[in-house]
Amino acid sequence: MANKPDFFDEMNGSGTSCRPPYASYADWFERQGAQTLKKKSKDAEVFFRRTGITFNVYGQQEADERLIPFDIVPRIISAREWSRLTRGIEQRVRAINAFLHDMYHRQEILRSGRIPVDVIAANAAFLPQMIGVEPPGGIYTHIVGIDIVRTGEDDFFVLEDNARTPSGVSYMLENRETMLRMFPELFSRVAVREVSDYPKLLRRSLAASAPRGCAGSPVVAVLTPGIHNSAYFEHAFLADEMGVELVEGQDLQLVDGRIAMRTTRGYTPIDVLYRRVDDEYLDPMSFNPDSQLGVPGLMDVYRAGGITIANAPGTGIADDKAIYSYMPDIIQFYTGESPILKNVPTWRCAEPDALAYVLEHLDELVVKEVHGSGGYGMLVGPAASKREIAAFADKLKARPANYIAQPTLALSTVPVLTKAGLAPRHVDLRPFVLVSPGKIEITPGGLTRMAMKAGSLVVNSSQGGGTKDTWVLEE
Template sequence: MAFNEMLAGDGSIRPPYAQYADWFAAQDPKGLAAKTLEAERFFRRTGITFAVYGQDGSPERLIPFDIVPRIVSGAEWRRLEQGIEQRVIALNAFLEDVYNRQEIIRAGRVPKELIATNEAFLPQMIGFRPPGGVYTHIIGTDIVRTGEGQFHVLEDNARTPSGVSYMLENRETMMKMFPELFAMHRVRPVENYTTLLRRSLSALAPAACDGPPTVAVLTPGIYNSAYFEHSFLADQMGVELVEGSDLRVVDGRVAMRTTRGYKPIDVLYRRVDDDFLDPLTFRPDSALGIPGIMDVYRAGRITIANAPGTGIVDDKAIYSYMPDIIEFYTGRKAILENVPTWRCAEKDSLAYVLDHLSELVVKEVHGSGGYGMLVGPAASKKELAAFAKKLKARPKNYIAQPTLSLSTVPIFVKKGLAPRHVDLRPFALVSDKVKIIPGGLTRVALKEGSLVVNSSQGGGTKDTWVLED
C-alpha cells in the first residue's frame, strides 16, 4: 500500500499538513477551482510550456499545475539533504577517478567493461581535470518515497538536469495566489536559486579568468523541449543566452558575438549534449556546438558546466553500483538507498527479469523521460512478448526494477482532495561546497492510480514546501 504523505494510517493528519488541512477546510471549493484556472492562465501567459517530440498537432504543451503544495518537514528534509550531499560528492569523485587513475576499477568495485564500452564515456576527457575538480556543477537527483515512508534514489541526472525553472515558477505562482498560506507556514525559500547558480558557476571560472567571470547559457535553440528553461535561467541570472552560431574561438578563447565585436566567455552553462558540443571533436555534422571548444577547454581557458563526459553517471547500469561507489569514495554506507535493480547484462538477472516481466519496470540504461520503458503490470501479453524479444536481443541495454508503490500527496479535484502518486527532483549546486536547494520539483501523476509522473507522459507539477523547524 502506498505511503500517504498527508494522512496517517488512522486517518489523522500528519504534522506537516496540519495547518494546511485546517485552512483548506475553510475554503470555498469554487474559489479554489477559480485559482486553478488563474494559475493556468498565468502559465500560458508566461509561456511555461515544454515540447513533446513525435506528437501530432502542436508539440507545445502546457504543464499541468496543481495548487495543493507538497509539504516536507524540516527533519525529513535534513536526512534527504545529507543523503544527496553524500551522493553528489561520490559522483564527482567517481568521475574524476574513471577519467584518471581508475582506482575503483582496479579495486574490482565496478566492472571495467561497464566504463570502457559505455557510449557516454568520453576518451577525450581522460587525464583532464576541470577547474576546481568539479564535473557535475548542477545535479538533479530523482527521489521516491515508498513503503513506510522511506526515501530512495530512483536515478541521477548529472548531464543536463532540467525542471528547475518549473520549481521556481511553481513557487512564484503559489506566492501570488495564496500569500496567506506563506504567512501561516515557515517555508524555506527557493527563489534565490538563480543567484546561487550564478555564484556557483562564477566560483569555478578557469585560472585564465582575470576579472569578474563572464557567464553564458548555451542552448540548442527554440525547438528544444527545455528552451523555456534555458531562456528563463539566462534571464534570471542576468547573463547572455547563446547558440552555437553566436560563438567562435578567437585568440584561444571562446567568445560570443556582441554589437561591439566578440567578447570572451569564462563559464559556459551548456544545455547541449556532448555529441553536439564540438564538431571538430564529436559529431562533424553538428550545427549546435562550437568548433574547437574542446581544445580551449582542455587548455584550461573556459569552464563548461556540466563537464563533458558526466553523462556516464546518468547510465542506469552505473546507478546500480552507486552503493559501492558511495562507500568506496566516502568510506560510509549510502544514507539514501537505491531502488533494488537487476542488471539484465548478467545472465541470472536476465533470467529472473524474463520470468517476472509482468511484475517489473524495465528501463533502457540511457533512457529518460519515460520513453523506451516497460511497465509490466500495465502491459498487455503482446507488449510483454515484444519487449522480451528486445531484452534477449540486447540485454546490456536494460535494467529492471520492482514496480514501486510511490507515495501519494493530495491534489485538488472537484470533490476536494484526492491522493496521487509523486516523485521529487531536488537540485544540488556544486562549487567549492555543495548547496542543495530546499525543495525541488515534485512531479505528480494526475490520473487516479497512475504511477507515471513524467510531464511528457501526462504528469503535472506542484510546489514543494520544506518547513523550517
C-alpha cells in the same frame, strides 16, 4: 500482481489523520470554498500560459507548445525529513564527483574490481576526450538533480541521478511564484523555506568554477540548442534570472584562444559556459561532425584551460542506468561511508541469472533502457497487457545488456485537486544541487512531479505528468 498494495499518503499517512507537516495547510484548506479553489486552479493555468511557461514535445507537429499541468495543493516536507535527505544527497553528489575524477584518471575503482571493466569499456557515455582533463576547481557536475521517491514514513529511495543537464528547476521557481501570487495568506500561516535564491546561487556557483586564469568578474553564458528545444523556456528563464546572455552555437566563435560571443560591439570571451546542449553536439571538431548546435574548437579551448563547461563533458558515465546499480559501492568506495539514501534494488539484465529472473517476473517489474530517459522505451509490468509483455520480452532477449529492471515501487501519494475534490496521485521529487569548489548547496525544495491519472506511476512530463510546488518547512 494480485494484490493492490497500500500506498503511503504524505498528507494522511497510512491512516486517516493528517500527518504533522500538513496540519496547518489542511486546517487552512478545510476553510476554503470548493468553488474558490477551482477558480484559483483555472487562474493558475491562465497565468502559466500568459507567462509562456510551456515546453515543446519532441516528435510532434510544428512548435506545439504544451503546458505542464500544475496542481495547487503543495507537497510538504518537514525540516527533519529534509535534513536527512540533504545529508544523503550531499554524500551522493560528493561520491559522483570523485567517481568522475577517477574515471578520467587512474580508474582505481576498476582496478579494485568493484565495477567490472566492461560496464565502462562498453559504455558510450565514457568520453575518451576527457581522459586526463582536470576541470577547473576539480568540479565535474556543477548542477545535479537527484530523483527521489518515497514509499513510507522513513523510506526514501534514489531512483535516478541526473548528472548531465538536469532540467525542471524553472518549474520549481515558477510554481512557487504562482503559489505566492495566488495564496499569499498561506505563506504567513506556514513557514516555508525560500527557493527564490536559486538563480543567484547558480550564478555564484558557476562563477566560482571559472578557469584559473580568469581575471575580474567571470563572464557566464547559457548555451541552448535553440527555441525548438523542449526546455528552451527554462534556458531563457535561467539566463534572464541570472542576468547572463543566452547563446546558441552560431553566436560563438573561437577568438584569440577563447570562446567568445558575437555582440553588437564585437566579440566578448566567455569564462563559464552553462551548456544545455548534449556532449555529442558541443563541438563538431571533437564529436559529431554534423552538429550545428556547438562551436568548433570548444573542446580544444576547454582542454587548454580557457573555459569552464558546466556540467563537464563526459559526466553521463555517472548517471547511466547501468552505473546506477553500482552507486552503493561507489559511495562506499569514495566516501568510506555507508549510503544514507537507499538505491532501488536493480537487476542488471546483462547478467544471465538476473535476466532469467526478470523474464520470469516481467509482469511485476519496471524495465528500463540503460541509456533511455524521459520515460520512453520502458515497460511498467503491472500496467502492461500480456501482449505488451510478450513483445517486450523479445526485445529484452535480443539485447539484454540494454536493460535494467526494478521492482514496482509503491510510490507515495499526495492529494491533488480534482473535479471531485481531493484525490491521491503518485509523486516523486527532484531536489537541485549546486556544486562549486569546496561547496555543495541544495535548494530547500525541488520539483515534485506527479502522475495525472489515478493509480498511474508515470510522472514524466513528456508522458503527461504534472507538477506541484514543493515546500520544505522551517525548523
